[in-house]
Amino acid sequence: xxxxxxxxxxxxAAGAIYGTSAPWAQLSAQQKITQDDLLAFKPFGNVTIAHxxxxxxxxxxxxxxxxSINLGVGAAEGxxxxxxxxxxxxxxxxxxxxxxxxxxxxxGFVALAEQYGRMGGVDRIATVLKHIRSDRPDNTLFxxxxxxxxxSYTSLQTRGAxxxxxxxxxxxxxxxxxxxxxxGADRVKEIVDELPFSFLGAxxxxxxxxxxxxxxxxxxxxxxxxxxVIGQAFPYTPIANPRWMIPNWSFGIREEELAKHVAAARxxxxxxxxxxxxxxxxxxxxxxxxxxxxxxxxxxxTHDALPTPLxxxxxxxxxxxSSGKFVSRLDIDVSGGRVRDYRYxxxxxxxxxxxxxxxxxxxxxxxxxxxxxxxKRVIGKTDTLLFRRGNFNGTIDDLICQAxxxxxxxxxxLSPGFRWGPSLLPGQEITxxxxxxxxxxxxxxxxxNTMTGKFLKEVLEDVADNxxxxxxxxxxxxDMVRVGGLGYTIDPAKPxxxxxxxxxxxxxxxxxxxxxxxxxxxxxxxxxxAEGPAIWEVVETYxxxxxxxxxxxxxxxxxxxx
Amino acid sequence: MRLINRRExxxxxxxxxxxFMLAPHAAFSAAGDAQALVTKFxxxxxxxxxxxxxxxxxxxxxxxxxxxxVSIDSPMTKDNYVKRVLIxxxxxxxxxxxxxxxxxxxxxxxxxxxxxxxxxxxxxxxxEMSDGSFHKVKRQVKVTIGGCGG
Numbered sequence: 001x002x003x004x005x006x007x008x009x010x011x012x013a014a015g016a017i018y019g020t021s022a023p024w025a026q027l028s029a030q031q032k033i034t035q036d037d038l039l040a041f042k043p044f045g046n047v048t049i050a051h052x053x054x055x056x057x058x059x060x061x062x063x064x065x066x067x068s069i070n071l072g073v074g075a076a077e078g079x080x081x082x083x084x085x086x087x088x089x090x091x092x093x094x095x096x097x098x099x100x101x102x103x104x105x106x107x108g109f110v111a112l113a114e115q116y117g118r119m120g121g122v123d124r125i126a127t128v129l130k131h132i133r134s135d136r137p138d139n140t141l142f143x144x145x146x147x148x149x150x151x152s153y154t155s156l157q158t159r160g161a162x163x164x165x166x167x168x169x170x171x172x173x174x175x176x177x178x179x180x181x182x183x184g185a186d187r188v189k190e191i192v193d194e195l196p197f198s199f200l201g202a203x204x205x206x207x208x209x210x211x212x213x214x215x216x217x218x219x220x221x222x223x224x225x226x227x228x229v230i231g232q233a234f235p236y237t238p239i240a241n242p243r244w245m246i247p248n249w250s251f252g253i254r255e256e257e258l259a260k261h262v263a264a265a266r267x268x269x270x271x272x273x274x275x276x277x278x279x280x281x282x283x284x285x286x287x288x289x290x291x292x293x294x295x296x297x298x299x300x301x302t303h304d305a306l307p308t309p310l311x312x313x314x315x316x317x318x319x320x321x322s323s324g325k326f327v328s329r330l331d332i333d334v335s336g337g338r339v340r341d342y343r344y345x346x347x348x349x350x351x352x353x354x355x356x357x358x359x360x361x362x363x364x365x366x367x368x369x370x371x372x373x374x375x376k377r378v379i380g381k382t383d384t385l386l387f388r389r390g391n392f393n394g395t396i397d398d399l400i401c402q403a404x405x406x407x408x409x410x411x412x413x414l415s416p417g418f419r420w421g422p423s424l425l426p427g428q429e430i431t432x433x434x435x436x437x438x439x440x441x442x443x444x445x446x447x448x449n450t451m452t453g454k455f456l457k458e459v460l461e462d463v464a465d466n467x468x469x470x471x472x473x474x475x476x477x478x479d480m481v482r483v484g485g486l487g488y489t490i491d492p493a494k495p496x497x498x499x500x501x502x503x504x505x506x507x508x509x510x511x512x513x514x515x516x517x518x519x520x521x522x523x524x525x526x527x528x529x530a531e532g533p534a535i536w537e538v539v540e541t542y543x544x545x546x547x548x549x550x551x552x553x554x555x556x557x558x559x560x561x562x
Numbered sequence: 563m564r565l566i567n568r569r570e571x572x573x574x575x576x577x578x579x580x581x582f583m584l585a586p587h588a589a590f591s592a593a594g595d596a597q598a599l600v601t602k603f604x605x606x607x608x609x610x611x612x613x614x615x616x617x618x619x620x621x622x623x624x625x626x627x628x629x630x631x632v633s634i635d636s637p638m639t640k641d642n643y644v645k646r647v648l649i650x651x652x653x654x655x656x657x658x659x660x661x662x663x664x665x666x667x668x669x670x671x672x673x674x675x676x677x678x679x680x681x682x683x684x685x686x687x688x689x690e691m692s693d694g695s696f697h698k699v700k701r702q703v704k705v706t707i708g709g710c711g712g
Contacts, residue, residue: 239623252619252623
């Protein structure tokens with residue numbers, strides 16, 4: 001592999017990702033990227049918001065390929081963030097092959113990854129935040145949208161302590177959560193009690209008395225402006241993730257509660273109301289259309305990275321990506337109790353361009369030190385690009401499904417449609433760290449069950465409706481469940497019960513029989529009593545016999561009607 | 563994972579202090595009877611949309627105990643008040659969930675309870691006003707297998 005750093009010194013193409021301040025295409029085509037370019041921002045107005053979300057415990061720089069398929073349904077059809085690949089580049093006027101194209105789309109990912117290098121790294125993020133704060137010492141609010149404490153080997157081993165320690169050094173003003181809750185209620189309470197900032201969840205109630213379980217709103221004053229930040233945790237945490245881990249907490253969208261908090265914040269004199277949200281983008285779009293008085297929604301959960309905010313009524317929706325690839329900076333001019341204007345920049349964290357903050361870099365090394373040998377232990381190699389994002393499949397999950405089929409001796413494999421998990425480039429060695437980046441979680445059991453054909457159909461229909469229900473309030477979670485050994489056709493526009501057809505058992509090329517029982521292996525069951533080895537054991541064993549990995553393109557899922 | 567059972571029977575009547583009646587299980591037994599229940603309640607009169615609010619989760623966390631709060635935007639005076647509210651789960655084998663009775667003494671027309679939902683379905687609330695008019699609202703609650711959350 002060529003040295004990326006050397007290449008970066010002479011790299012061509014546009015310099016920076018701009019929001020409203022400069023059209024991307026106007027940027028110099030022969031400009032070298034520098035840190036100054038990436039951070040350039042003419043301060044505007046009286047409030048600056050820095051937003052980071054869904055970093056999924058990625059302390060170090062990673063590769064992360066954005067999805068090539070991300071279908072929108074209902075009101076979201078064909079609208080951002082449901083535009084991918086070349087269509088995305090055209091929509092936002094981005095030059096193919098440019099740094100922006102690499103950061104924001106799947107187009108030409110492997111070649112561009114070699115050119116532009118890894119993205120993210122919390123020490124680089126620290127540098128960006130330091131810059132913003134020095135630029136705007138009395139105006140800055142730094143907000144973390146959650147999915148911060150889960151997603152890596154070290155976050156799993158330390159039960160989130162590594163992330164808490166490093167993030168505390170970044171001094172967020174507030175956060176909300178989702179995967180945080182998979183650490184279990186006791187651990188969440190233990191951490192939250194000690195946090196030097198607010199953990200907000202306006203939509204979390206105790207199940208017994210229906211009383212608020214977390215602080216809902218935090219008031220701030222920045223640049224002389226009274227600001228209310230309302231936190232909204234992922235509404236379907238107890239459905240999408242194990243409810244038994246948080247038995248006393250109930251979530252939900254709770255629109256009525258949200259509207260009350262907005263009104264109360266205004267009554268208390270808030271001139272700027274921010275929703276720090278883990279709803280997911282389409283839910284936030286609907287929230288913005290139904291609840292008035294929210295100035296800014298900082299979106300999370302669905303991992304979308306949009307180069308400009310999307311405006312719904314008077315509400316700005318900001319989508320800051322995932323895995324530490326981006327930090328959003330939003331400068332707002334607030335006067336007379338309302339937002340007059342704003343400037344925005346989605347700052348891409350090019351790891352080879354932005355200098356690591358030494359202090360936070362040392363802290364990251366420190367928290368990783370006890371695990372260093374295990375993290376770098378090589379367990380295989382891949383010849384294929386391994387990635388996860390996409391509505392229906394990704395090569396990481398194809399690999400996991402193959403491992404489940406073989407190691408658990410199953411006819412069919414199921415792997416959840418998570419959105420987290422960095423990518424691996426062709427030719428790259430697979431380390432323990434890489435493996436855990438794809439599956440580090442607190443309910444990793446690789447179960448082996450029998451399911452009837454009828455039940456399998458119900459599962460696929462159920463998950464499809466949780467992704468493609470035209471009303472986003474009824475969409476529950478991640479992407480489509482990934483399947484191994486099974487083929488099917490899906491028509492996302494149809495109602496529940498009619499989306500899935502042509503289910504086929506691939507090894508026999510025979511239609512799935514509703515009455516027959518099939519041996520199914522899967523992982524990440526939300527049921528408490530699943531039995532089997534952890535998924536990382538299954539995949540590591542599989543890699544021993546199948547390295548280097550070659551994942552052939554998956555054509556077993558056919559999408560029709562779109 | 564279930565906590566104590568009281569939450570299933572607990573009636574969190576709002577400030578209203580509404581009288582609460584559990585559904586008579588023997589009376590109706592088929593899902594198709596949901597409309598018949600409403601018709602019986604209204605005496606065949608048409609219920610208009612509006613005034614009634616049902617607060618429920620869009621997706622149930624646990625189909626065995628789904629919380630609901632019904633409230634009616636109405637004065638509660640001697641001359642103008644909410645008399646009764648019927649809650650019907652259209653897709654349940656026994657669709658009648660509850661009937662709440664109010665009086666001007668209730669102060670506000672709001673009540674809460676929990677219900678079991680067998681599957682994804684609409685829940686209907688119909689309110690009878692003291693002037694003999696009826697108002698209704700319908701909301702879908704999804705009951706899902708769960709898992710796979712991004």
